[in-house]
Every structure is written in structure tokens, then in C-alpha cells.
Amino acid sequence: MKREGEVRIPSGCAIAAVIDRNGTPMPGSLIAGAMRPMHERSNGLGGGFAGYGIYPEYRDFYALHFFFTDRASRKDCEVYLKERFEIVKSEIIPTKKIPQVTDEPVIWRYFVDPLKSVLAAEQVDEREFVVRTVMRINTENRGGYVFSSGKNMGAFKAVGYPEDIAEFYRLDEYAGYAWTAHGRYPTNTPGWWGGAHPFTLLDWSVVHNGEISSYDANRRWIEMFGYKCTLQTDTEVITYIMDYLLRRQGLTLEEAASVVAAPFWSSIEAEKDPEAAAKRKYLRTVFPSLLVTGPFSIVLGFDGGLMALNDRLKLRSIVVGERGSRVYIASEEAAIRAMEPEAEHIRYPAGGEPVIVRLKGGLG
Amino acid sequence: MKTICAKGRESRELNDAIREAGDCLVTDCLGQRFLGAGLPGGHIEIGGVPGNALGAYCNGAKITVCGNAQDAVGDTMNDGEIVVCGCIGDAAGYAMRGGAIYVRDDAGYRAGIHMKEYKEKVPVLVIGGCAGSFLGEYQAGGVIVVLGQNGDGRPIVGEFPCTGMHGGRMYLRGTCEGIVFPPQVTASPATDEDRAILAPLVKAYAEHFGIDEADLLASPYTVVKPDSRNPYKRMYVEN
Numbered sequence: 258m259k260r261e262g263e264v265r266i267p268s269g270c271a272i273a274a275v276i277d278r279n280g281t282p283m284p285g286s287l288i289a290g291a292m293r294p295m296h297e298r299s300n301g302l303g304g305g306f307a308g309y310g311i312y313p314e315y316r317d318f319y320a321l322h323f324f325f326t327d328r329a330s331r332k333d334c335e336v337y338l339k340e341r342f343e344i345v346k347s348e349i350i351p352t353k354k355i356p357q358v359t360d361e362p363v364i365w366r367y368f369v370d371p372l373k374s375v376l377a378a379e380q381v382d383e384r385e386f387v388v389r390t391v392m393r394i395n396t397e398n399r400g401g402y403v404f405s406s407g408k409n410m411g412a413f414k415a416v417g418y419p420e421d422i423a424e425f426y427r428l429d430e431y432a433g434y435a436w437t438a439h440g441r442y443p444t445n446t447p448g449w450w451g452g453a454h455p456f457t458l459l460d461w462s463v464v465h466n467g468e469i470s471s472y473d474a475n476r477r478w479i480e481m482f483g484y485k486c487t488l489q490t491d492t493e494v495i496t497y498i499m500d501y502l503l504r505r506q507g508l509t510l511e512e513a514a515s516v517v518a519a520p521f522w523s524s525i526e527a528e529k530d531p532e533a534a535a536k537r538k539y540l541r542t543v544f545p546s547l548l549v550t551g552p553f554s555i556v557l558g559f560d561g562g563l564m565a566l567n568d569r570l571k572l573r574s575i576v577v578g579e580r581g582s583r584v585y586i587a588s589e590e591a592a593i594r595a596m597e598p599e600a601e602h603i604r605y606p607a608g609g610e611p612v613i614v615r616l617k618g619g620l621g
Numbered sequence: 622m623k624t625i626c627a628k629g630r631e632s633r634e635l636n637d638a639i640r641e642a643g644d645c646l647v648t649d650c651l652g653q654r655f656l657g658a659g660l661p662g663g664h665i666e667i668g669g670v671p672g673n674a675l676g677a678y679c680n681g682a683k684i685t686v687c688g689n690a691q692d693a694v695g696d697t698m699n700d701g702e703i704v705v706c707g708c709i710g711d712a713a714g715y716a717m718r719g720g721a722i723y724v725r726d727d728a729g730y731r732a733g734i735h736m737k738e739y740k741e742k743v744p745v746l747v748i749g750g751c752a753g754s755f756l757g758e759y760q761a762g763g764v765i766v767v768l769g770q771n772g773d774g775r776p777i778v779g780e781f782p783c784t785g786m787h788g789g790r791m792y793l794r795g796t797c798e799g800i801v802f803p804p805q806v807t808a809s810p811a812t813d814e815d816r817a818i819l820a821p822l823v824k825a826y827a828e829h830f831g832i833d834e835a836d837l838l839a840s841p842y843t844v845v846k847p848d849s850r851n852p853y854k855r856m857y858v859e860n
Contacts, residue, residue, distance in 0.1 A: 294651045294652030294653075294672070295652060297632070297654060524780065527801070570755075571711070571729075571730045571753070571754065574691075574692050574710060574711050574729070576710075589652055589670075589672070589673070589691050589692075590670050590689055590691055590710075591651050591652025591670045591672060591691065592652065594651060594669070594670055595651060595652075603689060603708070605708070605710065605711075605727075605729050605753070607730075607753065607754065607779060608730070608754065
């Protein structure tokens with residue numbers, strides 16, 4: 258079968274997320290319920306979830322989720338993994354066979370610790386080491402594809418409707434302090450398991466509704482720094498941009514939001530606070546190729562929090578609500594009410610206005 | 622009035638039930654789309670959150686929402702009335718060509734985008750709170766009113782209002798200081814003629830939501846109109 262990046266067809270989608278600021282775990286079934294009223298936003302060609310805080314017993318290890326084309330490719334990839342990591346645990350990701358989800362690859366997960374000797378030899382820090390490994394596996398075509406590589410978090414995705422994907426991956430058996438979800442309606446690519454959202458790298462995960470028109474400009478820039486966009490899908494490039502800006506450049510979330518959803522020059526000129534105007538101008542000037550144009554609404558998940566962001570013209574919808582310690586984010590208010598009928602403070606963030614929610618006590 | 626519980630019903634099934642019922646109260650709505658689409662008459666009252674494109678192509682029905690509504694309410698609506706007792710999402714009244722939409726609180730982005738009018742068909746969109754950016758984008762006709770209540774210091778309208786506006790009029794309560802309009806429109810204090818158009822709309826709004834109209838009418842208003850019959854004469858080519 259051809260991989261997604263090898264075919265391009267010239268996206269309505271649905272996104273939702275929830276976080277408990279106290280860090281109280283919530284079952285994956287909660288977020289799965291949010292996707293039901295938004296069923297028509299997807300077309301059955303992709304659905305997925307990311308859960309944070311779901312692997313407390315292996316919190317110190319990178320959780321690598323893999324799709325393998327067959328058993329042989331798993332063996333081949335494992336040999337490579339063992340050259341670079343100590344594999345603490347290796348297991349099949351439990352799934353439930355349901356008629357709505359078919360043609361599944363071999364789905365596996367490893368909890369790994371980078372080998373100190375190899376780290377020292379490559380002279381990079383641990384996170385960069387994991388990123389390089391993921392990029393290598395995903396581009397070398399060994400029949401293995403890493404779709405999740407963070408600590409104490411994991412992505413679960415497939416071809417199908419999101420409600421069915423949740424059942425397939427038995428998400429009700431996981432509990433996390435934050436979840437994101439996506440229902441896909443691909444318009445540019447045919448829909449392969451790896452191309453479903455969330456797209457992840459380390460603990461960053463992105464779910465995205467939209468269709469960015471700056472894909473190639475963004476891709477060309479980001480590929481200069483060792484990222485490889487293999488799937489021709491715009492969400493992949495957003496994930497790598499976030500990793501580049503937040504981890505490698507050390508920008509704050511607000512600054513990264515100001516790069517990808519940069520304010521118009523006219524808005525910068527109209528800004529009354531000269532310091533804020535200078536900063537925005539600086540970010541636009543230094544990272545012009547990371548401006549993401551075209552419609553998008555995204556939720557970025559990371560260790561200890563979530564960030565929701567719209568394109569600066571707000572060509573896609575996003576709604577935020579809360580109740581107690583929980584904050585809910587979705588493409589539609591109905592999805593929020595499906596999670597919490599009594600949600601309060603419903604608001605509609607403006608284009609380019611990031612909504613950042615973190616755990617109260619930081620990471621426990 | 623018949624009561625229809627929307628719980629667990631798909632959009633199409635719920636819409637069929639509404640069409641069959643005539644006047645009805647729909648409870649427990651959760652994201653079902655296209656409710657009341659193309660309906661020529663009757664009164665639908667909705668509890669819960671109706672989905673996108675509520676009252677699209679509405680052709681005479683009255684729809685009341687007891688809470689917030691989502692995106693694209695009254696898309697290409699031709700006649701009737703939609704009353705939202707809360708906030709409304711993006712692109713309310715998209716390409717509307719008749720009838721009226723009353724929103725008690727705020728509207729999202731692009732309210733009244735591409736509204737149009739022809740002879741006696743003059744659509745009306747009244748927003749009681751503040752409106753998001755791109756209000757009246759490409760407005761070609763009809764009347765948009767924004768009252769800016771409970772703004773808490775927010776501007777009555779977000780950025781880039783009236784972008785591409787080439788017909789109709791917009792009334793914003795207050796003097797609109799600090800709001801930047803494009804050069805192709807004029808913003809000026811409302812005249813007596815304007816107030817004659819505005820007053821019945823504000824009264825209707827106040828009546829719908831039990832708000833005192835006197836305060837609203839006592840305020841100054843700004844009227845925004847395209848500054849000529851052909852404001853974009855040279856935008857791309859001579860036309």
C-alpha cells in the first residue's frame with residue numbers, strides 16, 4: 258500500500274480537548290463522548306486522541322508508539338532501537354476488534370531509556386536524541402512508523418471515525434489529566450493510519466482543523482533543521498514548528514503563537530504598548546517563514562498543559578468553557594456540553610489569541 | 622405545542638420530526654445541524670445547543686434558541702425570525718437576504734458576511750453585545766445593528782469591520798472612537814432618517830429580551846455606509 262505522503266489529493270475536521278488543572282485523571286471515554294455530536298465534521302478517514310499522564314508507572318521513560326507493516330519490520334526496527342535505547346518494556350497496544358476499524362497494522366509500544374554511551378557519542382541532549390531517532394525511523398522506510406514519542410503521554414490514532422477509534426484503542430481503560438481529540442475529513446491526502454491526528458513529537462501533540470496554505474514555505478524552512486515532513490499533511494509541519502520554536506529556540510507559548518499566527522503589520526503599528534509592538538515585529542522578522550497562513554484551529558498538547566490557537570483571520574471555530582478545575586476546548590459548544598452539560602464561561606477566543614491552560618502545581 | 626426530545630437523535634431525524642410537528646419545543650439539543658432549514662412557517666423553540674447552520678435558508682419560520690447558538694446561523698435565510706437568547710458563533714446571517722436575526726449577547730467573527738437586499742427584501746441582524754472582527758464583511762445590503770451592551774471595556778466591534786462593504790448599512794451604538802474603518806466606507810453620526818430605521822429594530826430587540834429600550838435609544842449611534850455606489854472601482858481592474 259502506498260503511504261500517505263506518496264499520494265496527494267487536493268479539510269473540515271473536528272477537534273476537542275479537556276484538561277483538569279488539579280491533575281485529576283479523567284478516563285479517555287470522556288473525550289470520546291465529545292466527538293459524537295461533531296460526527297458530521299469527519300468522514301471516517303481518520304480519528305485520534307492524545308492522553309497526558311496516562312503512563313504514571315513508566316513516567317520516566319519515553320513511550321514510543323509504533324505502526325509496523327508486519328512482524329518482520331518490527332524485528333528490524335527493534336534491532337535499531339536496541340542500538341540506541343534500553344527497552345524497559347515492549348508490548349502490543351491493546352485493541353478491541355470492531356467492524357468499523359479494519360486493515361490495522363501491527364500496533365506496538367516500547368518504553369525506552371536512551372543509552373548513555375550513545376548519547377555521549379552523538380553529543381546531543383536526550384530529547385534531541387529521541388527526535389533524531391524518530392526522524393530516522395520514519396524516513397528510512399523500514400516498515401515502522403513512530404506516531405508517539407513523549408514521556409507519560411501517548412497518541413492513539415487510526416482510520417475511522419473518532420468514536421470508533423476510542424473503542425478500538427479501549428481508551429476507557431486509560432486515565433489522563435489532559436486529552437485531545439480529532440475527527441478527520443482529509444481533503445489533500447487519502448488517509449493513512451499515520452496521517453491521522455494527533456501528530457506528535459516528544460510530548461508535543463497537535464490536533465488541527467483547517468487547511469494551511471503555507472505548507473511548502475513552512476516545510477522548506479523547518480527541513481533545514483533536521484525535521485523531515487514525510488506525509489504531505491499540514492499538521493505534521495505545525496508539530497515540528499512547535500518543537501523547533503518551543504524546545505530548540507526556547508520561545509514561550511505566547512511567543513510561538515505570535516510567530517505562527519503573527520499579527521498583521523497594521524495591527525502591530527496600531528499597538529499602543531511600544532514594547533509589545535517591538536517584540537511582535539521582532540518575531541515576525543526573525544521567523545517570517547514560520548507564519549502559518551490559511552484556516553486553522555489547533556490544540557497543542559504538552560507536558561502539563563494545553564494551548565488552543567486559531568489562525569489570525571479566525572477561519573475556523575474554537576470554543577472554550579470551564580467547570581471547576583476543568584477546562585474544555587472544542588470546535589463546537591455542543592462538544593463541550595457533551596463532556597460537561599453545566600460548563601460555564603463559554604467564550605470564543607479571537608484569531609491569533611492563544612488560550613493556554615496549565616496544571617496548577619506544574620508537573621507532579 | 623408539541624415537545625420533541627432531541628437526545629440521541631441524528632440531525633436528519635430531528636429535522637424530520639420538527640417538520641412534521643409544526644410548532645414545537647425541542648429539548649436537549651446537542652449539536653444537531655440545519656435545524657429549521659428552509660422552513661416556511663411555524664415556531665420552533667430550542668433548548669440545549671443547536672448545531673451549525675441553524676435556520677439555513679429559513680423561509681418564514683420563527684426560531685427561538687434559549688441559550689447560545691453555534692456557527693452560520695441563518696445562512697442564506699430568506700424570511701422569518703431567529704432569536705438567540707445568548708451568544709452566537711461565527712458567520713451569523715451569512716449571505717442572508719431577508720428576515721431578521723436577534724442576538725441577545727455577543728456575536729463571533731464575520732457576522733453579517735455578505736448580507737444582501739433587493740427591493741422590499743431587507744434582512745436585519747441585531748446584536749445586543751459586541752461583535753467579533755470582520756463584522757459586515759462584503760456586506761452588500763441589509764441592516765446590521767450592534768448595541769455593545771456589557772462590553773466590559775471591549776470595543777463594540779473587533780478588527781477590520783466592513784471590509785469589502787459595498788451596500789446596506791450598519792449601526793453601531795456610540796461614537797466609535799478608535800475603531801478603524803476601511804477607506805471605502807464612511808462612518809458618521811446617525812441622522813433622523815437613520816434613527817427612523819433604527820428605532821423599531823432596537824424596540825424589537827428590547828421586547829424580545831425584556832430589556833429597557835429607552836436607555837438604548839437615548840445613546841448616540843454611528844452609521845456606516847459604503848461611500849459611493851462603486852467604492853472598489855479600481856481595486857483589481859476598472860469596473
